[in-house]
Amino acid sequence: MKNKLILIAATLAAAGNAAGDPGKDTSEADVVIYGGTSAAVAAAVQVRRMGKSVIVVCPDQHLGGLSSGGLGMTDSGDKTAIGGISREFYQRVKTYYDDPATWQWQQPGQFGRYRPGDDAQWTFEPHIAERVFEDLVREYEIPVHRDEWLNREPGKGVTKQAGRMTSVTMLSGRTCHAKMFIDATYEGDLMAAAGVSHTVGREPNSKYGETLNGVQKGARTHQFTHNISPYQVPGDPSSGLLPRVHADDPGNNGQGDHRVQAYNFRMCLTRVPENRIPFPKPEGYDASQYELLLRTLLAGSRHITGKFDMLPNLKTDTNNSGPFSTDNIGMNYDYPEASYARRREIIREHQTYQMGHCWFLANDPRVPEDVRKWYGQWGLAKDEFADNGHWPYQIYVREARRMVADFVVTENHLRRRQPTPRPVGMGSYNMDSHHVQRYVDEQGFVRNEGDVQVNPGGPYPIDYGTLVPQQAECENLLVVCAVSSTHIAYGSIRMEPVFMILGQSAATAAVLALEQACAVQQVPYPDLRQRLLADGQLLRAPQPAADGKPNDL
Numbered sequence: 001m002k003n004k005l006i007l008i009a010a011t012l013a014a015a016g017n018a019a020g021d022p023g024k025d026t027s028e029a030d031v032v033i034y035g036g037t038s039a040a041v042a043a044a045v046q047v048r049r050m051g052k053s054v055i056v057v058c059p060d061q062h063l064g065g066l067s068s069g070g071l072g073m074t075d076s077g078d079k080t081a082i083g084g085i086s087r088e089f090y091q092r093v094k095t096y097y098d099d100p101a102t103w104q105w106q107q108p109g110q111f112g113r114y115r116p117g118d119d120a121q122w123t124f125e126p127h128i129a130e131r132v133f134e135d136l137v138r139e140y141e142i143p144v145h146r147d148e149w150l151n152r153e154p155g156k157g158v159t160k161q162a163g164r165m166t167s168v169t170m171l172s173g174r175t176c177h178a179k180m181f182i183d184a185t186y187e188g189d190l191m192a193a194a195g196v197s198h199t200v201g202r203e204p205n206s207k208y209g210e211t212l213n214g215v216q217k218g219a220r221t222h223q224f225t226h227n228i229s230p231y232q233v234p235g236d237p238s239s240g241l242l243p244r245v246h247a248d249d250p251g252n253n254g255q256g257d258h259r260v261q262a263y264n265f266r267m268c269l270t271r272v273p274e275n276r277i278p279f280p281k282p283e284g285y286d287a288s289q290y291e292l293l294l295r296t297l298l299a300g301s302r303h304i305t306g307k308f309d310m311l312p313n314l315k316t317d318t319n320n321s322g323p324f325s326t327d328n329i330g331m332n333y334d335y336p337e338a339s340y341a342r343r344r345e346i347i348r349e350h351q352t353y354q355m356g357h358c359w360f361l362a363n364d365p366r367v368p369e370d371v372r373k374w375y376g377q378w379g380l381a382k383d384e385f386a387d388n389g390h391w392p393y394q395i396y397v398r399e400a401r402r403m404v405a406d407f408v409v410t411e412n413h414l415r416r417r418q419p420t421p422r423p424v425g426m427g428s429y430n431m432d433s434h435h436v437q438r439y440v441d442e443q444g445f446v447r448n449e450g451d452v453q454v455n456p457g458g459p460y461p462i463d464y465g466t467l468v469p470q471q472a473e474c475e476n477l478l479v480v481c482a483v484s485s486t487h488i489a490y491g492s493i494r495m496e497p498v499f500m501i502l503g504q505s506a507a508t509a510a511v512l513a514l515e516q517a518c519a520v521q522q523v524p525y526p527d528l529r530q531r532l533l534a535d536g537q538l539l540r541a542p543q544p545a546a547d548g549k550p551n552d553l
Contacts, residue, residue, distance in 0.1 A: 027145070028177040029053040031510050032168060034150060035184030036060030038067040038496050039480045039503035041133045041142075042085045043182050046507035046535070048140040052514065054507075056137070057145040057168070057176055058185075062393045063137065065186065067496045068130035069394030070266030073309040073317035074122040075495045077428030081459035083538035084425075086500035090120035092132045097121050097312060102128070104383075105272050105313040114312060125311050126268055126384050126392070148174055149340060150189050158193045164476045165194055180510040180520070181477045184503060187336060188401035188482025196469040196477065197404040200336045202436070202487040204256035210411040212431055212452050212488040215251040219451040222435060224323040226299035228292065230446035237444070243289045246330060250439040250449050260336065261399055261434045261450060261491075262327035265354055265392045267318040268384045269308070276379035277390055279362050282355040289353065290360045292446060293324040297368055304361055304371060308378075315381050320434065323448060328353050329438045336400035347395050355391070398434060399494060405484035406521075407465025414456040414489055422525045423461030423539040424509075424532060425501035430455050432491040456492060459541040464528065466493075467506050468520045475519035478506040501537065508532055 031047045033040050036058030047054040062068060067089075074090070076082060082090070096102050097114055108114050113123045137144055148170040151157035159167045167177045168190065183190035192198055204214045233239035241247055251257055270276050296303070303322025311317055320327035328350045335346050361367055362376040380390040412418040414431060436450030466483040480502040485493055508531050513520045516527075532539060 026175045026177070027055050027143070029055040030178060030514060031055075031180045031182065031507065032057065032176045032178035033182045033184050034058065034168060034190040035481070036063050036144075036146070037065035037184050037186065037481060037499060038089070038133070039065075039499035040182075040184035041136055042089070042500040042503035043184060043480060043507040044142045045085055045136055045140050046504045047511060048142060049535075050508065050511040052511050055143050055145065055176055055178070057148045057170065057174070059147065059149045060393070061146050062130055063133040063144070064130050065394055065496070066266065066396060068126050068133060070126055070268050070392040071317060071396070071496060072124050072126060072129065072266075072268070072311045072315075073319075074497060075429055076122055076497050077430070077495065078459050079120075079122065081426035081428045081538055081541070082497045082501065084501060084532075084536040085504045086497045087120060087536070089132060089500060090122055090497075092135065093124045093128055094118065094121035096128050096131065097124070103313065105270075105275060111310070111312050123309075123311055125313060125315055145174060148172060150193060152189060152193050152339075158190070160194065160474070163472070163474065165474060179476065179514055182503075182506055182510060183477065183479045184481055186397040186400055186481050188403065188479060191403055191469070191477065191479050191482055192337075192401060194474050194477055196473050196479070198401040198482065199404050200401055201258040201260060202256050205254035207256065208408065208410040208412070208486055210486060210488060212411055212454055213486055214254040214256050215449065216433070216452055217250060217253055217447070217449050219435070219449060221451045221453060222320065222322055222325070223448055223451070224296065224446055225301060226296065227443070227445045228295050228299065229444070230292070230440050235444070241440070242291050244292060244329065245438050245440065245446055247440065250437055258333060259330075259436045259450070260332055261436050262320070262329045263332045263335070263350060263396050263398060264320055264326040264328060265351065266396055267316070267326070267354070267392065268311070268381045269316045269318050269378045270314055270381045271377045272314050275382045277382050278379045279358040280355060280389075281359045281363075282352045284352050285356045285359060287360060287364060289356060290364075293357070293360070294364075294366055296324055297371055302371070304375060315384070326354050326357060327434055329435050329448065335397070350395055351391065399487065399490055401482045402487075402490055403469060403479050403482055403484040405465055405468060406470055407463050407484060409463065409466045409483070409485040409489045409493065411486065411488050413463070414460045414492055416457070416460055420461040420463045422464040422528075424464045424467065424505035424528070424537070425462050425498065426459045426538050426541065427462055427493050427495070427498045428456070428459040429492045429495045431488050433488065452488060452491065461539060461541065462493065462498070462502065464505070464509065464525065467502060467509070471519055471521040475521065476513070478510055478520055480506045504535070505532055505537060508535070
């Protein structure tokens with residue numbers, strides 16, 4: 001099967017127009033949002049609700065990012081902490097599932113997570129999520145310029161005067177002027193092009209007084225449970241390492257490094273014969289890439305049956321599970337700062353790896369028969385991602401760049417050990433990092449490193465300071481995905497419901513800054529708080545912290 005991979009095709013098209021197209025329009029609005037994520041749509045809706053003009057310009061063809069890209073099993077944590085437009089999205093999803101016509105492959109009552117009396121639906125098919133995002137941009141008459149890639153060449157993509165952005169220019173030549181700008185990309189591309197301070201990788205625990213940052217050897221989750229040799233000839237280091245194991249020193253616990261937690265695609269699979277497409281064998285498939293997986297299976301592991309989370313209509317949100325799975329560990333370190341061309345290579349390699357992983361499990365005769373038979377029942381859902389070979393549009397960028405602002409959210413803020421004076425939304429999910437590297441331990445066996453899954457202890461507030469750069473760097477930019485946070489705190493913040501919450505809050509601040517003719521850093525917090533609460537945002541945890549004080553103080 002020849003997969004188009006929308007992102008790759010769009011990148012190629014954009015790169016071909018790098019010199020600019022004089023026929024492209026010049027657009028102007030009160031607020032310009034760069035990115036097509038769920039956060040971008042939420043921000044755009046809020047701008048329109050506050051009576052201002054907005055333009056969304058994005059490299060995407062399909063709106064919604066991960067929310068419409070396969071992540072249908074919402075990582076929501078405590079749902080009582082989700083308000084505003086974010087909750088409205090899940091309520092709109094629910095209205096589709098209240099319609100019997102939506103249930104093509106099963107009846108509503110056969111799906112346990114659909115409950116007619118609930119106010120929202122948290123588990124959904126990708127195309128339903130995309131439909132909701134398209135409904136929103138249509139209803140609010142939001143102009144969306146798709147397949148538009150920011151010119152990231154220094155001095156070409158962002159124009160600034162007196163510390164304020166005035167315009168952004170795409171590789172196509174399209175230029176968008178605005179008074180306020182919002183970066184709603186997972187990568188933080190606009191933030192970086194604007195010269196805003198940022199970081200990539202893991203901070204050492206010592207930097208912010210944390211305990212879960214940096215190298216985390218000793219992880220037991222998604223770990224090899226058998227002593228598996230990483231060498232071509234088992235037990236013989238002179239034979240060389242197998243693919244997907246590195247020979248470098250993994251570092252010491254708590255030590256910072258440049259490494260980034262693993263990416264994957266959240267696949268939408270099904271076992272319904274009429275809607276199932278057998279796993280395709282990808283171009284460039286190499287069975288040797290899965291030798292470690294084979295050794296774990298032959299040793300008795302059956303981790304491959306994990307994380308097939310069911311969605312409506314007998315589909316799945318299939319995620320990484322176990323020591324060797326769909327996470328492509330160690331193959332994304334340069335993605336955050338990479339050129340479009342290099343990102344294209346990384347995405348293609350991830351797709352080949354993950355499709356090959358599925359093909360291997362379903363077809364390789366060396367795989368134990370029970371595994372082959374079980375995995376071979378599954379296939380890609382025929383009625384999802386139809387214009388992309390039924391493969392998700394969006395790779396799961398679990399983290400990339402993170403802004404470094406005056407306020408940096410840390411593990412201690414999430415645990416409510418340090419104050420959050422200006423809350424603009426709530427988070428609640430685990431501090432969650434997937435594995436970061438695969439290495440050889442002191443005994444000569446393969447190990448994964450980096451997995452952390454620690455509950456912060458309940459819902460926590462997120463400070464306005466995490467959305468705004470240092471004022472000396474830019475006075476009219478807000479960042480809603482690549483926020484100012486440490487690696488481990490970001491592991492909780494990086495959930496789609498939270499991104500939509502922050503998108504709405506950032507848009508509210510942008511409009512208030514416009515109306516009060518001030519920098520985004522100087523928006524009076526009482527005014528911002530009043531408007532956020534009026535619009536349904538939740539800023540306070542349901543229960544007080546251990547000292548009895550409200551959690552947003």
